[in-house]
Amino acid sequence: MKPEDPVRIAGEQLQSRGMAGPWVRTHGEIRQAIAVEFPRGRLSSWFVPVTSSDRLLGFFELRPDLTLIRYSSFQHREAETESCPAVADWTDPATILARAAKLQRPDETAETPYLSYDAFPSRLAWAVPVSVPAGQQRIIFVAGESVFEGRAPEEFTG
């Protein structure tokens, strides 16, 4: 499996009509696929961003075998981009780290973030592992502008 494979599939889906609207088909640009890992190092799905200049219009999510899971759009209306987050919010590790710093304690060190999810695959978020000198580690999640601590695997809907 090569990272260009999910990009190719996403490109085909984008042009196939019925998924994204005509404006996105014309203006949307498929970007590099990002592996969604859970736990770290294990491929759970592929996140393929669709952008227009610096806005993230939406994304395709594909299973590791490249079966389409969904196309999700941040657009509330055809051709509007006001509701769309900055591309960097979902693709740039430096931006993710800067957001995670909000919940980071002074003695904690942040490691390289990776795209993952909070307990359930539908809750996509960047995971930022942070550790204290004693070796304990916790995860701070960053989903767009939202920053929160990972939830325990309790059985609830949220």
Add this chain to the structure above:
Amino acid sequence: MPMNSKDIRRLAGLEVNALLAAGTLPEEALDGARVSAKGTVVHDVNGEPLFHRIPLTRGKQFVAFVDIAVNDALPHPLLAVSYGVEWDEAAILEQAAAAARKKRRGLEYDEARFVAYSFPKVAVQFLKASQEVLMLEWMTWEEVPPPRYSTRKGQEPPGNFERWSLLEEIPPATRRANARKYLKRVEQWDVRQLSKFDSTLLSKAKFSDIVVFKLIETYDVHYSPFASDHSVCFELRGQETNVWCVGASVQMLLLFYRYNYTQTRLATELGLGTVANPNGLPYGQEQKVVDTLEALSSNALDASMIANPSFSVYYNDLKANRPMISFIPGHSRAVAGYTRNLISFPGFTPFRGLLVYDPWPPNAGVITRWENFDATTYRFAFTAVLKQV
């Protein structure tokens, strides 16, 4: 299961067009060809018509032939598409007659017909007063030996050059199941969108245009039952904390009916804590969604909960213009539309999808068009029916 020649040609054209559109057959070889005739009836050894062998031609040029079952003991109308050997019924019968005269000087017969003597192997059967006088294998013109059913036992397969009846070897239960499958397949083609399509023409572009854009049923909810007078009647709300997806989903559904509640208010009703100290909805407390929808609409909405919902649960409510709430493991979203393929190509699973208003990520949310229904696990669906006087 009588079918007239026009129906058989139409069926052949649609089946081959479907394979062309799916990329299963080479476009360069078949695109622009035509189903030129009703073809040749090929009988089973027991005498029943089994399939029609129909030439596909481009002008006067032979391209291929397709075998279309006309007997519902077979589970699918399309049996095979073959290239490389020309199928010219009249010429083959002439060759067969010449070979017969060589084999049996003075052979008398009043009818020659085609028989799948060992399906899919074909022979020409010569008959006199409806009784076989000779059977010659197509191409080799070897004489096919008489049946020897008595020497075969149970499920033992037929020999290499042995005649046997395909129809009589299909167990009755399989035959009944095949008939249902055959009928379902034939009925799939009986859709309005194809009524004006010239099915005798093989055209990937023309067929795909209908299949891709018209043989897909898509619907999203509107305030009125008339899709043309309202547009985008459902609004996305992001969840205001990282565990308030249920609150956001209930908010979206109530908003469709003009009940405008904040997520904070809904969190109180659903027991989801506060913005500063939020919690999710524990498993086992899903009934609270039903209670909240009814209470906060002053019982104008009659809500209900369905465990492990099938696609038809979503389809029926959305088609009735009612948005729903969908619980998947650990998460909740609103659903406001569906899409489904009305027809499928052989070997392809028809796509079924939901239009999902997902409150995740927090304070943003996404609209998923479409969520693959067959790639997702659904725990509960919540319906809300507006009571009317």
